[in-house]
Amino acid sequence: DxxxxxxxxxxxxxxxxxxxxxxxxxxxxxxxxWYQQSLDQGLQFLIQYYNGEERAKGNILERFSAQQFxxxxxxxxxSSLELGDSALYFCASSGTVSSYNSPLHFGNGTRxxxx
Amino acid sequence: GExxxxxxxxxxxxxxxxxxxxxxxxDSASNYFPWYKQELGKRPQLIIDIRSNVGEKKDQRxxxxxxxxxxxxxxxxxxxxxxxxxxxxxAASIIPQGAQKLVFGQGxxxxxNP
Numbered sequence: 262d263x264x265x266x267x268x269x270x271x272x273x274x275x276x277x278x279x280x281x282x283x284x285x286x287x288x289x290x291x292x293x294x295w296y297q298q299s300l301d302q303g304l305q306f307l308i309q310y311y312n313g314e315e316r317a318k319g320n321i322l323e324r325f326s327a328q329q330f331x332x333x334x335x336x337x338x339x340s341s342l343e344l345g346d347s348a349l350y351f352c353a354s355s356g357t358v359s360s361y362n363s364p365l366h367f368g369n370g371t372r373x374x375x376x
Numbered sequence: 377g378e379x380x381x382x383x384x385x386x387x388x389x390x391x392x393x394x395x396x397x398x399x400x401x402x403d404s405a406s407n408y409f410p411w412y413k414q415e416l417g418k419r420p421q422l423i424i425d426i427r428s429n430v431g432e433k434k435d436q437r438x439x440x441x442x443x444x445x446x447x448x449x450x451x452x453x454x455x456x457x458x459x460x461x462x463x464x465x466x467a468a469s470i471i472p473q474g475a476q477k478l479v480f481g482q483g484x485x486x487x488x489n490p
Contacts, residue, residue: 263419263421294478296480302482302483303465303480303481303482303483304420304480305480306477306478306479306480309477317477319477351419351420364422364425365410365422365478366422367412367419367420367421368419369418369419370419
């Protein structure tokens, strides 16, 4: 168990809808990262938060947004969903802003299916 | 931006043989290079990492080498076992403005044949 908790495990919704994915980092970790993994694809970096502030951004669509709350949990909001948004969404956490001394630990992911 | 290329995309070896997976990165400022193992339907798990101030690191049957000049790093698995079958991802970390951005390679599906 990595200590990173993601909910829900599975999510099935229709095109055009909006969903929220939730992540609780490991105890003591200040950084939260979101990654998207499509079927048989690599891990695409979406966004990183550190202690409530956005610190790095990847190829995150404008329809997607995220935030990190004072208790350090994070939410990824996906709106106007399209079939192509179906993927496994991973949250990861680390202790510091830089991973140089603090590897990322991944949660078990949320599998999103858009029908 | 940073780009990480990983080869091969699939690799099949006989049990007991060695497996080597190679990655190249584009940003010379990258200074942290982890490797993750992902079993089917599970989360990626860190198996080994190397920082730019060392050239090689070993952990039992797993080793990673780094060539900063060539911007190339490799994962070596010796005496492979069936439980080594998984998808392996390399990654490189850049630190823009004090933040962190870990960019992953496309993955290598390793199959160990008994």
